[in-house]
Amino acid sequence: MQKIRDFIEEQFLIEFDESFPETSDLFKEGVMDSFGYIQLVRFLEQEFGIKFSEREMTGGVMVSLTQIEQTVAQKVAERVDS
């Protein structure tokens, strides 16, 4: 999961800390735009060998580092189970 944090910090020029917690809404904070969102989704799919469903991408669950990490962990677990 460190890779996700590193990717977001590097890609969006931010640092998660007390003033910018991991639960921050990356859209509302002006960190994420359409280009960045596409880059992030592609990175996660390639790095973790997972595929996001339309529902996951449209459901507003990928807006903070915490949510992204939870979603990815869940999908990785599902992949292992199956």
Added chain:
Amino acid sequence: MCGIAGILNPVLCAETLGDDIQRMLSHIGHRGPDGAGYVVDNGFAMGTVRLAILDPASGVQPFGDPTGRYWLCYNGEIYNYRELRTELEARGCRFRTECDTEVVLNAWITWGSDCLRRFNGGFAFAVYDARNREVFLARDRFGKRPMFYAQRGETLLFGSEMKAFLAVPGFSFEQDPAQIAAILGQWTPLPDQSGFRDIKNLPMGQWLSFRNAELTTHTYADLRFDEGPDVRSEEEALELIRKRLTRSVELRLRSDVEVGVYLSGGVDSAIVATLAKDFATRPVSTFSVEFEDAEFDESEDQQLVSSHLGTHHHAQRITYADIADNTPDAVFHAEIPAFRSAFVPMYILSRRTQEEGIKVILSGEGADEAFLGYDLFKETLLRGSWDDHTDDARRERLKLFYPHLTHYGPEHIAAMTGLYQQFSQEKMPGLFSHELRFQNGLFSARLLKDAGDPFAEISALVAAQACYSDLSPVQKAQWLEYKTLLSGYLLSTQGERMSLAHGVENRCPFLDPDVFALATSINLKFDDGFSEKRLLREAFRDRLPDKIIDKRKFPYRAPDAAAFAARRPDYLDLVLSETELSGLPFLNAKFAQRLANKVLTKPAGEISTKENQTFLYLLSICLLNRTFVRREELPSANLPPLQKVVDLSQTSEAHVSHGNLSLVT
């Protein structure tokens, strides 16, 4: 076209103000290299640098009425001046010249501020009432020509460009983080903003009066969407488009010097060139920028239009070096932080235009705003009806958007649908159409240590508009485009500030009030808006090659950070050096440095639009700080030949000197 400047300060004598106004005019000499003139009184001075286009011999300014009470310094053109002159003559006015300047002054004296509603043109002017010691400033309805002003107590400064204020003793420029936050958030200043503390831009469609230290502003023209004709059929719509645009071009060809056309390669400027050719007695001169970088180049289409119309074409090829070398000068002329480098090629093109001996050009600006040419409008339609569509329908629509952006490509369409889903409900009251754009703006606002709410001002602006809430979502999007991107960047930074840097006047047939009113009547009436500018294209289908008529909107852009990364000009120290950045304490230096390092070292394909934009903002903010705030690397200021000086302080009668006035001040 001209530049004007003025100063009202009751404690200064005419002699001192005469010196001040000459220095102010010298800073905007590029706008009117043909001659300068000024009027002084105790406590007041104003002047003009003139680009002589109509009646070059007798239109010398400042222009006074026969009684010596009213004086006019005027920038721009009133295209319907002949018709107004006939009306004024019928009311007893007598004219001494063939120049529209005299029509403007008589119209003001006859009708007062009501004259402004009658003007069809791009203008900004100042009238001085010597009897009442009152100054009036006015600006055209679309914000084509600029009018900046600064009030400090009993003192008022005004000018076509803020750089005129550099000459005023004791005046200092200070960048205003609150205004800069708004610029970063919404791409451009709001109509009254300048980016500098205590300097305002007179908003489009307004005039102001200043007397005894009291300043009042008045609106004479709102942007209305309910004043167009009743159009019953598509056939009638097409006929009216042809008729009104033809008339608009005819009016804008009124000139005593040759008029050329800027060809972008798109359909709008091709239509303008087609109509200009209809009135021409010899081949029309056309001008274009070509790019060495194929991603931005439209030269094939420009040449197609040129050969189709048989124009005398001039192409200016732009390299990375051209952009890097000319950015500091272009930013100085722009005066406002910019989010793209695309204005720099226009600076170079106007220099070429001047070298070719052309003083006036027509261009296609304003067509996309009037006839719904931008994907922003389609995006607004789709997002506004998101819940009414199936997933497949949403995807099909989305695939049509922004063809020049790879992340809107078919392989990313599912993720893009997810993104749009999050923007399908209004979150910012009144600003629904622009929420995705403003998302990028939030990123740019991180350049500031404390950006506050970058959208507080624009939210307040729309909330204060009486009829705004009654507009449809697309009309609101148009309103916002007219008030921000069009006037605050396309017409100014990329438009007239660049053309006037080299004494070239630009005229925009799509900014005719009758053309705009017509568009408001027919938009979305005969189609669903997803084929951009369909009616405009169909109106001219048989006049231009299908390739041009059916060409998708290709936004005019230029290489951004890539040009600077490739050339590494010395002035990049301004954005890379900790010492330099510390001189702008309102900036978040750490973020600025990280951003600059990223965009200047990573491959261009890995740099997002918002990063490019934010870098350009950063660079232009730092360059403006260097010239305006620190007054370093200032270009030389040159006063055009003095043609007229009027000293109202010498006698009760105006003391007027004409001719070669190099010895008369």
